[in-house]
Amino acid sequence: MEGAKIKNFIIIVLILLNAFLLILVIMDKTESSGSRRAVYDDLSRIFEDNGISLSGVREAMEEPTPYYVLQRDLERERESVLGLLGGGETQDLGGGVYLYRGADGEATFRAAGEFEIRLDAGAYAFTDDDIEAEALSICKKLGIETAPGFTEREDGEDGGMTVVLVCAYDGAAVYNGEIYFRFAEDALLISGRRPLDLAEVIESGETLDVVTLMIRFLNTVRDGGKICTQVQGMDLGYMIETTVSGIAELRPVWKLATDAGDYYLGAVTGKVEAVV
Amino acid sequence: MTRGNKAYIERCKDFLIVLLIISAVWLGGTTLSTGTWSGEASNNAPDSAGEVADYGMAARPLAIAVSEVSRSENENGGGVERHAVKYDEAAADALFTLLSAPLREALGTAGAPERVGLEEFLIALSGEGVYFDFVFELPMETISRLLGVSVSGETASHNVRRILLARDGAGTALYYTDADYGYVYRADTALQYKSWLTEFRAGGSFAFEMGEDYSSIDPAYLFLSELPEISGITVTNPVGTLDMAQILAAFEMSGYVASSYTDTDGSVVYVEGDKTLRVSPGGEAHFKRSAPETNPDELGFTDEGRSAAFAAAMESVGAYCGDARLMLSGVDYGEDGGCTAYFDYVLGDVQIVVYEPSHAAEIELNGGVIVSAELYFRDYRADGTQKPIPEILSAAIVTSGGGGEPRLVYEDLGGSAELSWVVR
Numbered sequence: 001m002e003g004a005k006i007k008n009f010i011i012i013v014l015i016l017l018n019a020f021l022l023i024l025v026i027m028d029k030t031e032s033s034g035s036r037r038a039v040y041d042d043l044s045r046i047f048e049d050n051g052i053s054l055s056g057v058r059e060a061m062e063e064p065t066p067y068y069v070l071q072r073d074l075e076r077e078r079e080s081v082l083g084l085l086g087g088g089e090t091q092d093l094g095g096g097v098y099l100y101r102g103a104d105g106e107a108t109f110r111a112a113g114e115f116e117i118r119l120d121a122g123a124y125a126f127t128d129d130d131i132e133a134e135a136l137s138i139c140k141k142l143g144i145e146t147a148p149g150f151t152e153r154e155d156g157e158d159g160g161m162t163v164v165l166v167c168a169y170d171g172a173a174v175y176n177g178e179i180y181f182r183f184a185e186d187a188l189l190i191s192g193r194r195p196l197d198l199a200e201v202i203e204s205g206e207t208l209d210v211v212t213l214m215i216r217f218l219n220t221v222r223d224g225g226k227i228c229t230q231v232q233g234m235d236l237g238y239m240i241e242t243t244v245s246g247i248a249e250l251r252p253v254w255k256l257a258t259d260a261g262d263y264y265l266g267a268v269t270g271k272v273e274a275v276v
Numbered sequence: 277m278t279r280g281n282k283a284y285i286e287r288c289k290d291f292l293i294v295l296l297i298i299s300a301v302w303l304g305g306t307t308l309s310t311g312t313w314s315g316e317a318s319n320n321a322p323d324s325a326g327e328v329a330d331y332g333m334a335a336r337p338l339a340i341a342v343s344e345v346s347r348s349e350n351e352n353g354g355g356v357e358r359h360a361v362k363y364d365e366a367a368a369d370a371l372f373t374l375l376s377a378p379l380r381e382a383l384g385t386a387g388a389p390e391r392v393g394l395e396e397f398l399i400a401l402s403g404e405g406v407y408f409d410f411v412f413e414l415p416m417e418t419i420s421r422l423l424g425v426s427v428s429g430e431t432a433s434h435n436v437r438r439i440l441l442a443r444d445g446a447g448t449a450l451y452y453t454d455a456d457y458g459y460v461y462r463a464d465t466a467l468q469y470k471s472w473l474t475e476f477r478a479g480g481s482f483a484f485e486m487g488e489d490y491s492s493i494d495p496a497y498l499f500l501s502e503l504p505e506i507s508g509i510t511v512t513n514p515v516g517t518l519d520m521a522q523i524l525a526a527f528e529m530s531g532y533v534a535s536s537y538t539d540t541d542g543s544v545v546y547v548e549g550d551k552t553l554r555v556s557p558g559g560e561a562h563f564k565r566s567a568p569e570t571n572p573d574e575l576g577f578t579d580e581g582r583s584a585a586f587a588a589a590m591e592s593v594g595a596y597c598g599d600a601r602l603m604l605s606g607v608d609y610g611e612d613g614g615c616t617a618y619f620d621y622v623l624g625d626v627q628i629v630v631y632e633p634s635h636a637a638e639i640e641l642n643g644g645v646i647v648s649a650e651l652y653f654r655d656y657r658a659d660g661t662q663k664p665i666p667e668i669l670s671a672a673i674v675t676s677g678g679g680g681e682p683r684l685v686y687e688d689l690g691g692s693a694e695l696s697w698v699v700r
Contacts, residue, residue, distance in 0.1 A: 003286075004289075007286070007289045007293065008289075011289060011292060011296065014293065014296035017300050018296055018299050018303060021300060021303035021304055021307060024303075024307050025303055025307055028307060093385050093466045094384045094385040094386075094425075094466070095380060095381045095382070095383065095385040095425045095466070096380075096381070096384060096424075096425065097384065097385055097466055110381065111380070111381075111424070112377060242376075242377055243330050243332060243373075243376075244332030244333055244372060244373060244376040244422075245330045245331070245332040245422060245423060245424045246332075246376075246377075246380055246424025247424070
């Protein structure tokens with residue numbers, strides 16, 4: 001009986017403790033949400049004083065911005081490429097360059113993610129309606145994630161057709177990770193750059209917060225004499241960058257959509273960057 | 277209530293207690309990580325594996341030129357457009373970051389080199405290509421490893437100063453000059469040549485393109501169309517500001533374990549086991565330890581030794597040099613399988629010449645381990661700008677003196693440093 005009373009007492013104490021901690025958690029979330037709202041309001045006011053309206057930025061303030069070091073998984077690469085080429089052999093050319101030759105074509109893959117593939121006629125679908133789906137299917141076979149909404153298509157005068165896709169990583173677009181598919185009767189030529197197979201998060205404390213980034217962008221607009229009256233949205237993506245030592249990194253980059261065009265802000269540098 | 281029901285209720289209570297404890301721990305953890313007791317909320321993902329040391333920039337070329345066929349029609353019917361960078365650290369950093377990838381691929385896929393004549397090299401220089409002048413003479417193997425690739429065979433054994441990636445049809449030929457004997461070598465590569473630059477700004481010409489008046493200048497010397505702004509310089513002795521725990525750690529000594537004493541000349545000596553580090557008031561430091569048993573797998577300037585040498589140099593003299601940076605300036609190989617790596621100071625891509633001692637750091641390795649080091653701590657600051665005499669004029673002076681190559685340097689005279697042209 002005594003034991004039962006002690007258990008009842010413990011249960012009551014634990015319920016009270018849980019209630020107290022739950023109230024604290026709710027208060028913390030409300031407070032941080034409130035302070036973020038206040039910061040956003042201040043930022044909006046600063047932009048409005050400079051003749052620029054802000055929208056689609058508030059949500060960006062809550063996104064984490066991880067920064068990745070990429071590594072190549074040669075086994076996975078070989079399996080996917082030879083699978084696309086219908087089996088074949090691999091040749092190491094040195095310098096991280098591998099040549100793959102198969103029944104349906106050949107491919108060259110480089111250390112930092114650049115590649116070229118040539119598929120022979122008959123190894124790919126080539127009808128007007130199918131080429132975008134075929135391009136997506138090939139990316140899937142190669143294990144390359146693609147960003148929705150970035151597909152472009154161009155029809156050549158010679159009857160050839162080009163589809164451009166943009167790679168993605170973990171759902172975010174890799175802005176300089178474009179892949180070109182040049183469809184023709186006799187061959188499909190694919191070239192581009194992909195994020196490598198394995199990614200490891202590196203120390204992410206160096207990325208700037210969104211407010212600092214936006215203030216730097218405002219200074220860039222003012223100093224550059226650019227005409228911009230509306231920021232329409234802010235999306236997190238990446239750019240592939242290779243260091244001098246050959247280490248490939250996925251750097252977080254914010255794409256700012258404005259009425260004066262798109263700007264790409266480096267999350268580490270805070271500077272407007274070109275997509276290269 | 278039956279005994280069975282009571283037992284069931286007690287078990288339910290036990291389960292509820294466990295659930296409430298887990299819930300309390302989770303809520304407590306959430307509170308600590310996001311709010312009241314944690315300080316500011318972080319907007320970033322959790323950190324993880326840490327950063328990889330990247331010393332590629334410590335052995336990059338100090339002069340780079342990119343030559344391409346002119347895209348515009350002109351009265352000469354087109355020719356080669358050249359973009360040249362020298363004595364401009366920021367521009368060279370940016371350009372080499374862009375060009376390191378093709379250089380890496382060319383070195384990594386280079387075939388067996390064959391010796392060619394100087395004339396063939398100069399013809400290749402005057403055509404489309406990318407030219408790198410490291411100014412310092414470095415082992416090709418070291419340049420390659422710092423770029424993340426390996427070269428093998430005869431190429432790896434050469435000390436080089438100049439490398440050229442020359443268009444060869446659709447492909448690329450690798451040329452380099454062997455610094456020891458002055459020979460030129462050529463090798464085929466698997467690199468497909470393409471235009472790596474979209475914009476050409478600063479121009480330049482090689483000495484051999486500038487006519488008879490410059491025939492006594494090194495033919496591959498790169499003249500700029502216009503010198504960039506050159507910094508003024510001040511120099512101080514940073515010994516009083518050294519964090520000795522950091523310096524000791526650079527040589528795998530511990531500030532807690534090492535004993536120290538002050539010598540009669542004012543030098544402070546740190547001793548830990550067989551390791552000794554002496555730091556003099558004038559900024560010179562000497563490290564010594566007993567040589568380990570030679571590891572036959574670690575002869576020469578191996579990856580392990582190179583990492584140790586770079587880390588020690590960067591974390592000692594490299595951490596106190598102000599606006600200057602430390603560059604690898606040479607590697608000598610000993611007969612016992614050891615080697616010595618040399619580092620020098622550079623400010624704005626202008627070499628700083630020190631006279632006594634003659635380098636910022638000399639690090640001797642044996643079996644991949646640092647066995648001795650000579651360091652010279654100096655703090656250099658950029659101070660305004662200076663206008664040296666024009667490069668063309670300095671070349672004329674070199675010519676009248678018998679020929680060679682003009683080089684812009686800062687000379688560290690002890691209490692001050694001066695910008696001057698010297699003859700190489």
